[in-house]
Amino acid sequence: MTAAIIDGKAFAAKVRAQVAAHVAKLTADSGIVPGLAVVLVGEDPASQVYVRSKGKQTVEAGMASFEHKLPAETPEVELLALVRRLNADPAVHGILVQLPLPAHINADLVINAIDPAKDVDGFHISNVGLLGTGQKAMVPCTPLGCLMLLRDRLGKLAGLDAVVIGRSNIVGKPMAQLLLADSCTVTIAHSRTRDLPGLCRRADIVIAAVGRPEMVTGDWIKPGATVIDVGINRIERDGKEKLVGDVDFASAVQVAGAITPVPGGVGPMTIACLLANTLTACCRANGLPEPAGLTA
Numbered sequence: 001m002t003a004a005i006i007d008g009k010a011f012a013a014k015v016r017a018q019v020a021a022h023v024a025k026l027t028a029d030s031g032i033v034p035g036l037a038v039v040l041v042g043e044d045p046a047s048q049v050y051v052r053s054k055g056k057q058t059v060e061a062g063m064a065s066f067e068h069k070l071p072a073e074t075p076e077v078e079l080l081a082l083v084r085r086l087n088a089d090p091a092v093h094g095i096l097v098q099l100p101l102p103a104h105i106n107a108d109l110v111i112n113a114i115d116p117a118k119d120v121d122g123f124h125i126s127n128v129g130l131l132g133t134g135q136k137a138m139v140p141c142t143p144l145g146c147l148m149l150l151r152d153r154l155g156k157l158a159g160l161d162a163v164v165i166g167r168s169n170i171v172g173k174p175m176a177q178l179l180l181a182d183s184c185t186v187t188i189a190h191s192r193t194r195d196l197p198g199l200c201r202r203a204d205i206v207i208a209a210v211g212r213p214e215m216v217t218g219d220w221i222k223p224g225a226t227v228i229d230v231g232i233n234r235i236e237r238d239g240k241e242k243l244v245g246d247v248d249f250a251s252a253v254q255v256a257g258a259i260t261p262v263p264g265g266v267g268p269m270t271i272a273c274l275l276a277n278t279l280t281a282c283c284r285a286n287g288l289p290e291p292a293g294l295t296a
């Protein structure tokens, strides 16, 4: 059996089109233009690529994009002052501070200075608490994207056994909360987990968010299971640089029922969900109904 390939690129394009259609109607009906502010501190090359891509896709969706690029040596107090200005700016509905931040800046302090209603990354402690208690939250973009792909593939997730490999605040933990909220039976695995292959073999859903190239092999997968590969790892193979996930695609695709590729799986969903979150934040700020299907 060969797994169905979950086309995250195509699905993300659909999400972006849905967002753009909703934004066009919102702006035509009320004159409101959703705005996303992205703050980049320093010159990390990967972050620069992400920020450029975010800005471009924000504008393509009909939203306003505000980019703030600050030098690496920007004092923490200055970044906090910018966050406060963005919190107070009515044209800004979403604020994203690109991580990682330089070592002299306390990232938790900065994230928790963002108005939770504008926290489109869903990392503010209030949103973490809201998600964990089943209340309306801003949901982190990558896990939200994974959830959308899973619901699209499997319909209702209730009762399914899910293993999330990785317990980061950005992916693993919120992913587990979302699956729990959809009534999966969830196991969170990490570097100290015993018999990870055995755990995975019992799972209907495996989410790999580890950062270790091709760690999850086909013999870890239950036949027919759905595999979501969040990992993005750059490796060298045959003298060329290659992007691979945390799942060994070649062996897993022989066993799984459905699987996301890398690239072209979860990756494109992250920015699509960032746009969806910005639209959701804008609707909430203006007391308007939220777009259907774009939130958890």
Ligand code: NDP
Residues within 6 Å of the ligand: 142, 165, 166, 167, 168, 169, 170, 171, 172, 189, 190, 191, 192, 193, 196, 209, 210, 211, 212, 230, 231, 232, 233, 266, 267, 270
């Ligand atoms: P972190 O490094 O923050 O977390 C990695 C997790 O994997 C940790 O919980 C760690 O366990 C666990 N882990 C490490 N080694 C093992 C092992 N041998 N067995 C089991 N668990 C292990 O990473 P992130 O969550 O930020 O990212 C994970 C991956 O997802 C990365 O490849 C990253 O690039 C990618 N990513 C992709 C995104 C996208 O848009 N597609 C967005 C965000 C991330 P412990 O806690 O015990 O150390």
